[in-house]
Amino acid sequence: MATRARRSPRRTDALTRERIIEAAVELLDTAGEGGLTFRALTERFATGPGAIYWHVANKGELLAAATEAVVAAALPTGPEAGPATASQKTPQKAPQKASQKAPEKAPENAPQEQIRTVALGLFEAIEAHPWLATQLTGQLARNARQSVTPRIFEAIGRRVQALGVPESAWFTATSALVHYILGAAGQNAANNETGRALGPDADRGQYLDAVSRTWEELDPGEYPFTRAVAAQVRDHDDREQFLAGVDLILRACL
Amino acid sequence: MATRARRSPRRTDALTRERIIEAAVELLDTAGEGGLTFRALTERFATGPGAIYWHVANKGELLAAATEAVVAAALPTGPEAGPATASQKTPQKAPQKASQKAPEKAPENAPQEQIRTVALGLFEAIEAHPWLATQLTGQLARNARQSVTPRIFEAIGRRVQALGVPESAWFTATSALVHYILGAAGQNAANNETGRALGPDADRGQYLDAVSRTWEELDPGEYPFTRAVAAQVRDHDDREQFLAGVDLILRACL
DNA sequence: ACCACATTGGTACGGCGTTCCATTCGGTTC
C-alpha cells in the first residue's frame, strides 16, 4: 500500500537546461522582468522547483544564461565580422549603409561599418527583449566575470583597434561606445514600452507625440534644454538617431 | 478593561519622510542594494510598517527619493554652474583642472570645464553610493518621469548647448555624455567593490592588480583585445581615465 | 533480478513588500 498518494507519472520529454533557458526568455518577453519566476517555470513544465534546480544553480544564473543566449545570437560569431542578423523584422524604412552592399572585399573603413552593425544588432536585440537593458547595464556595472558583457566589450574593442585608434585610447573609446550603446538602446526600448501603453493600435505619429510630450510636460523654468530637445526628437528615426551617437563617438577616435 | 495588551507608548520623536529617506540612504550605503528593507526600517525606528507607509507610498518611491536626495546634492543647483561639491574625500592625488582656480569671470571654454565638473560630481556620488549606479541607469532606461534622471540630462545638456554644439547634435551629444558618465561611473564603483573584497588593508597596487587580473584571466583566444587593455588599465588613475572619456566625447562635439 | 544513481516533483521555510486595522494622542470644539 502506498504510504503516500500516487505521484504523477514521470515526464517523457526530458527537461533540458536549454529548454529551461528558452522558456525563461519567453517568460521574460511576455511578462516582463518580473515575469521570470520559478513558480511560473514549474507551472509551465508541470513539475516542481527541484527539477529546475537540477539544471540551473539559481535564478541569477538562469537570468544570466537567458541574457547570454539572446545576446550571443545578436553578436558577430568569432573573430571575424560574422552575420550579426540585424533588421529583418521591419521593412527597414531607413536603409542606412549599415548593411554592406556585398560581402566582397571590405573597403578601407570596414571597421567603422562593422561597429555600426554590431551596435545596431545590440540595439535591435534590446528592442525585442527590453529586459536585456537592465540586465546588461547591471552586469556591466557589476563586472560579472563569466557573463556576456566581456563579449560585447571585446566585439566593439577589437574593431576600435582595427580602426587605427591609438593604443592609449583603446579603453576610453571602447568604454564610451559600449556604455552609449547599451544605455541608448535601453532608453529606446523604454520609450517603445511607454508608447505601447497607448494601446496596440496607435500609429507611429501618436506614439512619438506621446513620448516627446512626456518630456515637454516638464517645468519650463527648470528644464529648458530638455524641452527644446523634445521637439527635435519627435520626428527622428530611432535607429538613425542611435547610429548618429555611435558615429559621434567614432568621429572623436580618429 | 483593555481588550488587548497595552501598546508600546507612542514615539516622541516624530517620524518624517526626510528621516525615513535619510535612514534608507544609510541602509543602502552600509548593507548594499539589498539592504533596504521595510523590515530593517521598522527595526531601525522601532515601529511597524504602517507608520512608514504613511510617509512613503512604496519601496520604489522610497528608492527613488533616496536616489534623488543623494544625486541632488551632487548636481549643480539651479541654472548657474553651482558648487557641485566634488572631491573632498581624497587628497585629490591627480588635481586636474576640473576645479577652476577661482570663481571669477569664467573663461571662454567654461562650459567644457563645467561639464567635467558635473561629470566628476556624479562620478564621486556613485563611487560613494554604489547602489546609485543600478538605480540611475535603470531609471534612465525606464524613463521615469518624476525622477532625478531628467535633472542630470538637463544639467549636461544645457552645458552642451552653451558649448556651441549645433542644435541638430544636442540630443545625440547629451545622450552620449550622460550614458557614458553613468555607465563608466557605475563600472568604477563596481571595480572598487571588487577591490574591497580583497580586505580592508589591501593597498592600491594589489587592488588594481586584482581588478585587471580578472580581465586577464579570460581566454586568450577569444578575448585578445580585452586582455591587451587590461594591462594598460592597471596603472591609470580612475578619475583621469573617466574624464578622458568625457573629453573624448566632447571633442567630437566641436 | 537487482541495484545505483541521475532526475523528478512535492512540501516546507524564511523573508520580502504590502494591506489592514485597532490604537493612540495632540488639537479643536462646545
Next chain:
DNA sequence: GAACCGAATGGAACGCCGTACCAATGTGGT
C-alpha cells in the same frame, strides 16, 4: 473640563518570492 476628530502609529496577517530538502521514480548497467 469633557467630548471628539483625524493624523499618525505599530502590530498582525497575507500572498508571493527564491530556495532547501527529500521521498519517489525510472533507466541503464551488472
